[in-house]
Structure formats: structure tokens, C-alpha cells
Amino acid sequence: MSVRRIAFVALIYMSFSISIIFSNKLVLTTFKFPSYLLLALIQTLFTFILIQTLCSYRIRSDDFTEVPIKILPLSIFSAVDIVMGIAGTGSLSLPLFTALRRISNVLIMVGEYLLLGTKRSIPIYLSVIVMVIGAVIAAIGDITFDPIGYTYILINNISTTGKALLTKSRLRDYDFSSVELLYFNSLLMLPILFILVYVQCDFTEIIQFEHWLDPLFLLYFMFSCCSAVALNYTLVQCTQYTSALTTSILGVIKNILVTYGGMFVGGDYVYTTLNFTGLTVSTIGAVLYVVYNYKSTQSKSLPTKSRTLIGPLT
Template identity: 35%
Template sequence: MILEKFVEEHKGFLVAFGYGVTSVSITFFNKAVLSYYGFDYSNALTLGQMLFSLFFLVIMKHFKMISYPDLNMDLIKKLSSLSLLFILMVVSGLAALAKTNVPLFSALRRLSTLIVIIGERILLEKKTPADEIQSVVLMVVGAMIAGWGDVTFDFIGSIYILFNCFVTAGYLIYIAKKSKETGLNTFGLMFYCNIISIPATIVLTVITEGQGLLQYENYSNLGFQFCFLMSSVQAFLLNYFIFLCSTYNSPLTTSITGQIKSILQTIIGLFMFGDVVLSLVLVYGLLLSTLASFWYTFIKYRQTINRARGA
């Protein structure tokens, strides 16, 4: 009874905390699977995440915890292009993480925010405040400096991150459009993206990684099994917590939590896997990008306060 009362009174904070923790931890579980255990098969990990997400969505709908329309061919046709972006986003993100260290991965992915701003201006004619653009540009400049100072810099990994930023930006812009066209909620979009994407991901995995998967030797390793399972489960939990955070809290809370987790991810990643060689330029770039994140969060907070006063 006491626990239920505590959860009810603090559910907003608990959901935001859950989102932050899950968002940070999934990156490290993914990195552990791909690098520490040498499972260099990002497509197979993507497939595992999709299957677990689909499983949880079906189970939660069965117990009436969530709702979305049953399988519909018309919706499949409408969402096929979104599902393609979804596959490319997940696959390229994991491939990039396998080849770069966590701090640089976290920093360089901030480029997607700048691409979203440009895309919204061109496609949706949405204007972004100048100070917000400036803070995002500083994030990106800091990330570029960090990349320049990273002696473990991987060119192919950076190309993957760049591609992932463009695909992620396209997915975020397009998901808003498709949500309005179909009337689907977050879970409906997740269900259809996963169910459309799984067959193509199976084919991609078999063609590109089939032989390696047959020869991989750590399947019986309990540590690998745990990390793979946690990575797959948290892929769903992350989307679920984002939905809950936007429901129980404001978009500002979600935005601030996202920035805080990105900063924590960078700090922890500097020391966790031992794949970061510190240099003055790298530290300066990461610091600049992190401070720009704080500035961006402050701008969003000020915008919310001004809107509240205007109302």
C-alpha cells in the first residue's frame, strides 16, 4: 500500500528516471555485445531487438495494457517507407557503435539534431529560434573537434554515424507525418515498423552475417547471453519509457532527461571499455559539445516558461 502510494505520487519522476537509465544502459549493453564479446554482427542484434519488441507489443496488447489496430494491409503499404528508414536507422546505429568508442559515438550523433532542424525548415517550413540553432551548431562543432582529437578514430565508423544521423533525422521527421496520416499511436507505429521490417532484416542477416553467426563461439557464454538479452529487451523499454515520459511529463522533461543521459553516457564511456585514448583536443571537443547541450536544455526550459507566461 505504501509502495503503491509512493509510485502514484512520484510516477513522473520514476518514469523520467527509467527513461534516463534505460537510454544510458542500452548503449553500453550494445557496446558490450558488439565489442567486448566480439559479436560483430549488428544485423543479427537488430533482428533480436525487433523480435523482442514485437513479442512485448503483442503480449501487452493481449492483456489490454496498450492498444493499436490489428494487422491491416492498407497500413502496411502506408508505413513501408517509414519501416525502411527504421531498419536503416537501427542497423547503421549499431554498426557505428561497434566501430567507435561511446563518447565519440554520443557526441557525433548530435549532428542528427542539426539535420532535423534543416529538414523541418525545408520540408515542413518550420522555423527554429536562432539561439537554439547556435547551441546545436556548437554541439556539432564540439563533436567534430572531439573526432579530430580521437587517436582511435575509425573512418568507416564515422561514415556509419554520419549516415545514421541523416537516417535518424529522416525517421524523426517522417514519423510525425505518418502518425498524422494513419492516426496510429506510438505503439501502433512500433508494431507496424517491426512487423514490416523483420522479414527484410532476416534476409539481410542471413546474406551478410549467416556464415559468421554459424562460426561464433561465445553463444554458451552467460555474460554474452545476458548482455544480448538485456540489449534486446531494453530496445523495447526505451521506446516505452519515451512514450510514458511524454505522457506523464512534459516534452521538456523528456528533452532534459535526454541531454542528461547523453552527458552521463559520455562520461561513463570515457573509462568503461578502455578504448578511449584521452588527448587535449578530444577532451576540449567533448567539453564544448557537453556545454552546448546544457545551453540547449536551458533554451528549451526558457521557451517553456515563456509559453506558460503567455498562456
């Protein structure tokens, strides 16, 4: 893939990452939609239907019997990831949510080293540690501590790590295309999410939800679903052509906007000096990672005259 194509995919990924976080926040917090599980199910169903409608000709069906064995572990992690991500968005303020999500980068970095053999320079390791230290400081300064919300984020970080590493390995080892992986993953996620919705959801509360006929709510709701499709596709593309950690860090960079813009969305951010300082330290760590990763990429590309925008998998 060319440098321009990688840059375009990265830009689209970050754009839809931002839009889905804000739209999910508005749906769950501002409009108080009663079920994050149903929202996760609808987003996944929307993704599956759209791929089935527009891209079915790009899906191989001759060896479908082997697909569940190859994809099911990824689907389980993906189902947990989307559910906990949406639940965390609704439970915590966006600045704190984004800071705590950066802890997943350390887990991914360790997983890449142990499972994929990826090694990185000391400055890159240190920049990721700065991100995590900032997140810890922000959490200490959080006077609205919600143990359930923090639990959601902890599980979300673990599931994000598993999802990122499994996506990379499935694309590398089983020769799936981005569209095929997204299609089969969505297909296998649906039964898991259907069961969770059936067991956990209060359907009376959902049916009686007061904003079903509100045009603004419907706009945010549909935008959330559309963003989910684009986000999932570009996420797989980024992971396929870069590293799992780099894809995660791209998400961190877009979260710079979410961190500070999110202070004014949802109405649930409470400022404290310690919390704001932690958020800023974590953001500085994200910027340092980009700088060090770019320098590392440039030094590795000089001998072969090959230029890549994002750090290669070594």
C-alpha cells in the same frame, strides 16, 4: 499528457537509452559478438513478439491493408537506423560515438522547419551549433580515426533524422497510437532485417561464437533486447507528445553520462587533449540547449497558465 507523465516518459527514455548503449557496447566490443545485424534483428523481433503477446488488444486490424503504405517509409529508416547505430557503437569509442551522433540534431532542426513548420529562438539554434562544433573538434582530435565507423555514424545521423520526422508525422497525420506505430513498424522492419542477415552474416561464425554459454554475455545480450523494447516505446511516446528535436536532445542529455562514463567501457577510448576538449564543448552545447529551451517554454506558457516540461511544437 500531464507534466508528470511527460517527465516520467522522458526519464525512462533516457535511462534505457543509456543502458542499451552500454549493453550493446559490451556485447560487440568486450565479448566481440560477430554480427551487429543479427543483434539488430533479434532486438526488433523481441519488440514485435512482446507487443504481440502483451498489447495485441490495443492494435487495430480492420484497416491493415493501408498500413504498409503509411508505415513502410518509417520502417526503412528505422531498419537503417538500428543497424547503423549498433554498428557505430561497436566501431567507435562511446565518447566519440555520442559526440558525432549530435550532428543529427542539426538535420532534425532543419527538417522540422521545412516539413513541420517548427521555428525556434536564436539561442536554441546557437546551442545546437555549439554541440556540432564540439563534435567536429572531437573528430579532429581522434587519433584512432576509423573511416568505416565514421561512415556508419553519418548514415545513422541521416536515418535518425528521417525516423524522427516520420514518426512525428505518422502520429499526427494517421492517428496511430504509440503501441500501434511501434508494432507495425517492427513488423515491417523484420523482412528487411531478415534479408540483410541472410545476405551478410557468416552463420558458421555465429554458431561457433565462444560465449553462447557464458552467463554474463547472455545477461548483457538479453538486457540489450529488453532495453530495445522499452527504448522504442518511450521514444515514440516522447516524439508524440513533444517535438522530434526535443526527443533527440533528451538523448543528447543522457549522452553526457555516456560520454564520460564511456571512456572507461569497452577499452577503446584513447585520450587526447583536443578530443577531450571537443567532447566537453559538445556537452556544454547540450546543456545550453536545455536551459534556453526551458526558458522559451516558460515564456510561451505564461499567458495560458499552461506548463510543459519540454518545448512545444509550434
